[in-house]
Amino acid sequence: MNRILYIFLSLIFLQSCSDNEVVSKKEIDKGILDPKSSINANFDGKIFSIPSPFQMSILLNETVKNYSPEILHDPIKVEKYSTNFSRALNLGIYSADLGYTCVNNQNNTSLMYLSAIESLTSKIGLEFVFDKSFMIRFDRNKSNLDSSLVILTEAFRKADDYLKSEKRKGTSALILIGSWVETLYFATQINLKERNEKVIHHIGEQKQTVSTIIDLLKEYEYGGDTKRLQVDFTELKFYFDQVLVNYEYLTPITDKLKKQTKLRHKLNISISDKVLTEIAEKTERIREQILHLSI
Amino acid sequence: MSFLKNIIIFTFSLMIHNYSFSQECSGLVEICKNSLVQGNPKFLSDGQVYSVLLNNEKAEFKTTFFGGSTYRIAVTSGSEDNYVIFSVKDLDGNILFTNKDFDNTPYWDFKVPETLPIVIETELDLDKKKAGCVVMLIGFIQ
Numbered sequence: 001m002n003r004i005l006y007i008f009l010s011l012i013f014l015q016s017c018s019d020n021e022v023v024s025k026k027e028i029d030k031g032i033l034d035p036k037s038s039i040n041a042n043f044d045g046k047i048f049s050i051p052s053p054f055q056m057s058i059l060l061n062e063t064v065k066n067y068s069p070e071i072l073h074d075p076i077k078v079e080k081y082s083t084n085f086s087r088a089l090n091l092g093i094y095s096a097d098l099g100y101t102c103v104n105n106q107n108n109t110s111l112m113y114l115s116a117i118e119s120l121t122s123k124i125g126l127e128f129v130f131d132k133s134f135m136i137r138f139d140r141n142k143s144n145l146d147s148s149l150v151i152l153t154e155a156f157r158k159a160d161d162y163l164k165s166e167k168r169k170g171t172s173a174l175i176l177i178g179s180w181v182e183t184l185y186f187a188t189q190i191n192l193k194e195r196n197e198k199v200i201h202h203i204g205e206q207k208q209t210v211s212t213i214i215d216l217l218k219e220y221e222y223g224g225d226t227k228r229l230q231v232d233f234t235e236l237k238f239y240f241d242q243v244l245v246n247y248e249y250l251t252p253i254t255d256k257l258k259k260q261t262k263l264r265h266k267l268n269i270s271i272s273d274k275v276l277t278e279i280a281e282k283t284e285r286i287r288e289q290i291l292h293l294s295i
Numbered sequence: 296m297s298f299l300k301n302i303i304i305f306t307f308s309l310m311i312h313n314y315s316f317s318q319e320c321s322g323l324v325e326i327c328k329n330s331l332v333q334g335n336p337k338f339l340s341d342g343q344v345y346s347v348l349l350n351n352e353k354a355e356f357k358t359t360f361f362g363g364s365t366y367r368i369a370v371t372s373g374s375e376d377n378y379v380i381f382s383v384k385d386l387d388g389n390i391l392f393t394n395k396d397f398d399n400t401p402y403w404d405f406k407v408p409e410t411l412p413i414v415i416e417t418e419l420d421l422d423k424k425k426a427g428c429v430v431m432l433i434g435f436i437q
Contacts, residue, residue, distance in 0.1 A: 047355075150337055160344050165320060172343075212357060269410075
């Protein structure tokens with residue numbers, strides 16, 4: 001009997017080691033029986049998607065060529081993040097900064113952000129993704145934007161895969177949320193500096209993602225100041241709800257040989273100046289809150 | 296004693312199942328990646344892995360296709376490349392594409408002149424596979 005109990009408790013302990021949050025016995029039970037954990041995903045089939053921070057930087061770079069280093073977070077602050085919550089969110093922030101510096105061909109600055117990312121990933125169990133061999137590979141290809149973007153996006157996919165397979169979807173979600181906040185901050189700040197209709201359009205395009213983030217924040221147990229983030233994103237959604245989207249469906253054209261479908265719909269996005277300002281201010285406040293976590 | 300034994304067996308089975316699911320999905324990511332990187336120029340991963348355990352249900356999620364980009368959706372659920380049916384719909388429910396019309400092809404590209412919030416729906420083709428992990432990757436080129 002004692003032997004069975006010992007095996008049972010050992011297995012429970014091993015299961016609980018999958019995340020580096022402080023785990024109490026109550027939380028272990030919750031984790032195993034959580035109907036939303038990956039094993040039970042077939043019950044609700046919930047999957048979330050946040051746009052790539054690298055893609056947003058590429059889109060912004062296509063529209064505005066001027067590089068604005070003042071909108072980036074300070075990589076030196078990286079050592080001040082001491083909880084999983086603050087590290088994951090700020091890993092997202094630094095990832096977006098890395099994307100922005102990369103697409104703007106700021107190779108030396110990119111290496112500083114990569115170093116900050118390496119520091120954070122090593123503290124949340126992702127050191128194998130941004131290890132020495134990755135750094136060497138990235139360094140060798142840094143002058144070729146296409147190659148370095150392939151290497152970087154692949155590394156982030158690897159990190160996401162690892163976190164999800166280790167049932168650390170909460171950490172994965174926080175990284176994505178941090179990166180999304182940073183790219184929205186880029187867009188709003190670039191537009192404040194010099195009004196640009198395409199950038200405003202890119203801001204309006206984020207309407208759907210705000211709802212996804214609120215759903216994500218409700219879905220997993222994150223620890224930290226999750227409630228505050230939920231309130232902040234709900235306020236941000238209130239402003240995004242005032243973004244007017246006019247959609248007209250047109251049948252797409254599909255090319256079987258090319259294995260490609262070309263979409264042909266029309267989508268108009270309209271944001272008043274007042275709403276634009278409110279989105280910019282709220283985004284800045286959320287970002288400031290993330291940046292000052294654990295400092 | 297019997298109650299405790301049942302709990303132990305249940306928990307142990309759950310953990311074994313959980314572990315097998317993770318292992319199965321991780322293996323599939325590499326297969327799926329091959330579909331994503333086929334051709335030139337190379338699609339950049341959106342940095343996320345979408346995996347779900349399915350039997351006779353559907354999984355769906357919302358995402359946004361940004362204007363001026365070409366996207367690739369790649370799916371897999373095992374050694375054969377036609378186990379998974381995926382459909383892309385707009386938020387009004389109009390079907391923009393389904394691979395069911397193309398022998399459940401494991402990947403498809405989408406040229407997107409204008410931004411569009413979409414719903415991606417996945418399910419197993421139950422004539423070919425009854426249950427298992429489904430992995431999806433999304434890539435883009437500008």
